[in-house]
């Protein structure tokens with residue numbers, strides 16, 4: 001177990017799932033993922049921090065055997081989602097005396113989701129500490145990283161923060177730490193964008209709440225660990241801020257080439273004006289990349305043809321994604337084509353209204369784009385540049 005030793009008497013016992021390619025049947029996993037689980041051996045009690053996805057429970061049990069863990073006193077359940085809690089019922093069977101330490105909300109979730117008996121829990125409050133002899137566990141509630149019950153655990157003797165989904169990344173590596181912190185920038189940003197960006201105001205409060213901790217190691221529940229907090233805290237402060245960049249996200253789909261031609265022209269028009277463009281063809285787009293682009297883009301544009309008098313279903317999906325992620329995007333618009341009319345703009349405006357961004361005059365083209373349509377696209381590009389200037393991005 002030497003390679004899994006994180007600190008004196010703290011071991012990694014989690015599982016790597018390099019082949020997994022989708023999470024929640026929604027989120028792409030280009031680099032697989034890991035379900036991190038840790039053993040802490042205090043002089044009086046032995047503790048397991050989180051379990052693993054139930055599909056990998058045998059790996060967890062193998063690792064516990066290899067580490068000669070014959071007795072576990074407490075399982076700390078920091079988050080009810082099954083990729084961390086799903087093997088707890090099997091642990092409760094294997095270790096009949098073990099108790100699950102968690103908060104009231106998580107206890108309720110674990111009883112509902114995993115049918116765990118109420119008698120197996122010890123409930124803790126925010127800031128409460130439990131001694132396991134030579135080490136102390138301090139529980140800090142950090143709601144919405146990722147569910148409302150999520151909490152983190154700090155061990156002051158080792159200056160280690162077990163952060164659960166907070167600061168995690170879907171990334172498999174053959175070592176606990178990246179060679180350079182920058183190596184995990186994209187996976188960590190993707191992870192933030194997919195599951196935490198809608199809750200960024202709470203994330204900012206959580207960052208403040210733990211900012212004063214003396215941290216040598218952050219041990220999340222997915223992906224590599226972090227040495228120190230400066231790099232990943234800096235990333236999170238940027239991503240969770242309300243700051244946007246001089247960037248336009250374009251998510252489009254085309255059936256017969258008209259919307260593609262419109263989009264190609266529009267990308268060039270924005271680029272000529274030195275506005276950065278991140279364009280995604282919805283025919284095969286990775287929604288994690290769209291989510292990442294939404295962390296920065298000042299403007300988002302949906303491009304769609306008209307289908308059955310309305311928006312193409314793939315563009316509807318993109319609009320739904322934008323709405324669900326509640327991005328900091330300040331301006332929205334629509335480009336696309338139609339044959340004989342339809343309700344595309346009304347449909348998208350209705351869906352995106354709750355985002356709270358200013359809607360810029362859409363450009364809808366009848367059939368294939370012509371000279372006057374390109375002028376309208378130039379006007380929309382001018383308008384976007386002007387709006388970006390008005391908010392100080394240029």
Ligand code: FEO
Nearest residue numbers: 081083146165221
């Ligand atoms: Fe990794 Fe929200 O569970």
